[in-house]
Amino acid sequence: MIPDEQTLAQLSDRLVYSAIAVYALAMLAYAAETAGRVAGVSRIAGAGTVGTAVTGPHDRSRLLGAVATSLTVLAFLLNLGGVVTRGLAAGRAPWGNMYEFVLVCALAAGAAYLAFLSRRPVRAFGVWVVAIVLLALGLAVTVLYTPAGDLVPVLDSYWLVIHVAAAITAGGVFTVGAVATALYLVRHRQERRSTGDAPKGRYAASLPSTRTLEQVAHTAHIFAFPIWTFAVIAGAIWAENSWGRYWGWDPKETWAFITWVFYAAHLHAQATAGWRGVRASWFALAGYAAFLFNFFGVNLWITGLHSYAGV
């Protein structure tokens, strides 16, 4: 028997709540793991090694890390289930309002993190990525919740599906990029400060090397930037289809533009002598801030043509 729409919608809500619960556990596990790692650093630092990544047997910490990652995978799958059932309940792509948008964006961030984790030593990101995802999902179910239903006619367009899907994917990867960039800055500061034997910033010392962090951030940014570009172009095509102009400096469009330009500045700065590294990183973080503002600030505070896509 095929479950009816209401059952599916309820199932979706329950899956999302379960995802939140499991993500919360994952965050606790990651935090415990981080604490263990930091303690390990101080022991090693005490032995005279500074600023290198931790090696050696920290079985409990490693076990906690594995548990945390497993929980993250589980929470990700629950989130995925929530999104899929939501889509089935509404009979359309499940990103038609802000609640759904946040749901899918959390999914994308989780996916991006897990994808990176499978090829890079980025478990140290876990606690932060999971915290952001948790925050987003919490906000979604409390403030943004909208029951499943049809879209207003103007949103009924396949360009919506394409445009929003691209924006969400880019957002998920930008999130990992932003975490990597922020940690890069923390780590960079620590490396620069820690001269000789006085270790400063035990947490920072427990992070992967600046080189790894920079590479992960860079990979994330150059992967997400073309997708973001595509999202903006697809949005312009949709705007043309729906309002007769492809660009109208609507607040949403403006902030998408600002995001794009900041990331473009970041990529250029990475190729500029004297700007590479720390200064360039600030541009990336500015880009992410613009992305977040576009996501939350514009939808909630500024009225524009996109506002009916909002809350």
Added chain:
Amino acid sequence: MTDLDTKTTVRSHPSTGQAPPSWGWLRWAWRNLTSMRTAVVLLALLALAAIPGSLFPQRNVASDPAAVINYTRDNPRISPWLDRMGMFDVYASPWFAAIYVLLLISMTGCVLPRSRRLWQSVRSDPPPAPRNLARLEGHRTWETTREPAEVIAAAVAYLRSNGFRVVATGKEVRAERGYLREVGNLAFHLSLLVFLVGIAAGKLVGFEGRVAVAEGGTFANDVSQYDAFSPSAWTDVDNLEPVSFSLEQFDVSYQTSGPNMGQPTEFAAMLAYRAGGGEEQTITVEPNHPLDVNETKFFLTGNGYAPVVTVRDGRGQVVSTGPVLFLPLDTDNASEGVIKVPDAQPTQLAFEGLFLPTAAVGPQGPYSMFPDALDPQLVLTAYTGDLGLGDGVPQSVFTLDKDQLNQVRRNGQPITQALSVGETMKLPGGQGTLTFDRVSRFANFQIAHDPGKEITLVAAVVLLVGLTTSLVIRRRRLWVRVRGAEGGESRIEVARYSLTRREPPRDEIEELVTALGGAAPSPAPSKESSA
């Protein structure tokens, strides 16, 4: 402009030729303007400069044309200053233009020399191997008994088949791959220029306009018929597309149950239109599905109610009959409007009030409970006197000039009457009547013509492909050096140099070594462990 992911940093361009000394500062300025650092600063400025446009209301931009006027009224102190700084017109302001024009010059000044260099480097051979290959990444070396020429031939064949451009001397093989990266990079920046040309074309030749048409009403695509018309500098207003249409029927439906009750589910405007001298055709215009006549597009962007009323004057003559546009006030489509009857005799008549599609009465008076016309009512008050049209000063059709109007009263009280369909309001003293005949709707159309659109779209696609190429492709050089040693043994060296920041493919070197019969890979350096 720059390669977005390159190791070699270009700070300035080699000057060409000798210039007279007085040109020195110009060259200096040009070099600085086209430097990457300037590009980064300009990009950051562009992003920051775009922000106020989203915070302050904008002229000719937002969905709300009255926004600037309202803002100025609410903030009389700072508004003139904001206006002077162009804060209400950010994207057309001189300072915004200054940033992007400088950015474009900076970019062009960098793209063109780089295109030339790309052209040269594509035609020239990969450079010789550095003397000390051991300092390069992925350096491997081993001994072999194979003839050097044989090894070189094998390396050439292998690298060619892997897409490298290869040059071989007697002693070494030089290979390079990833030229497309720079091609993509240049394509991205050049298409950005074309992209802006497309935008400019639209901005100079196209137009935007708006018109509201009630059911049964007609529209002819002539500037005189628009409610609002925004031409560009070179819009050919004399030769608009000769189209006319009538709005035959306009269907709107709403969700009548469930959590999203009252949300619209359908807007469908049935048009009978005639393009040029052609036959009359019909089309259903819906959101996202405009009527398109030779690139002049008619988009359905709004709607409202237009109750049909008949007004008889004191003589019993019908002096007005037809739909009257009422503007929606809230989500349940409570709408307000006025009905002016300047040719009623012996006195002019006017009515003002609300249209409520699903009428109800609450503590604050009548309101609408639902956006669809389930129980429509027209709540009106009446005026007699002079509408003030006779002195020739144009008036809005949505407001009454009450200076010379008197509210119609009965027993000293202004009369307000709620009319259902078919009901009639009789003014005291036989001054006239108003009958609410039926409900009809109006549709708001946005009309746009943007001839540069195709250029812009093609440029955007090239831009995206170029950008992706320039970020994904990794340019690198590989060298294979063979040194004959005594005893017939040759020493082979393999090394790589990446021209991009992202790591080149990891296994590339091992595969090459294997292909050349090298030793099994030495244990790879253990992955950095952070966990």
Added chain:
Amino acid sequence: MTSRPRSRTRTAACLIAVAMSLSACGAGRGTPTATDRVVEVIAPEDRRDVEPFTGDLLDGGRFDSTSMAGSVVVYNVWGSWCAPCRTEASALRRVSEETEELGVRFVGINVRDNDASARAFEDSYNIEYPSITSDTSSAAVLAFGPALPPSAVPSTLVVDAQGRLAARIVGPTDYATLTTIVTETAAEADTSR
């Protein structure tokens, strides 16, 4: 039903956008070019043919511009809602009566109006000449398209005996301007005959 207000905000924003765009339309329709009046008389060698058009008349019957061949015709674009149209109505009536014997014909082109209001207007100002109804005036408006600028109500267009646009007055006309242009155009028709 906690969700109801929320889903409402969505439609609210949409509707507000509509309302605002319409309120601008009000301003647009309320401000024709009465202030920047254009009077243009076109030299015979520069005149362009007016495409033939048809339409229904307010008092019944059908109008076909080809039936006017050989006569000077004054077309007046008007609406009962339009305040400047009221100030020029008596001038139009007077010129139409005075030039009737010269064979000049007057035709109104009613726009964005309803027929009852238009008839009441004609009644008030004793307009005797026929007018094309608002619902069928599209063809006439398109025929004169290039001559009519934005918000060009009222406008008066003089077509010569050869069916070419001889003069246009955008904005309200006055008696002196109109009678001069019309009699001169009628006079050239006589000499060319």
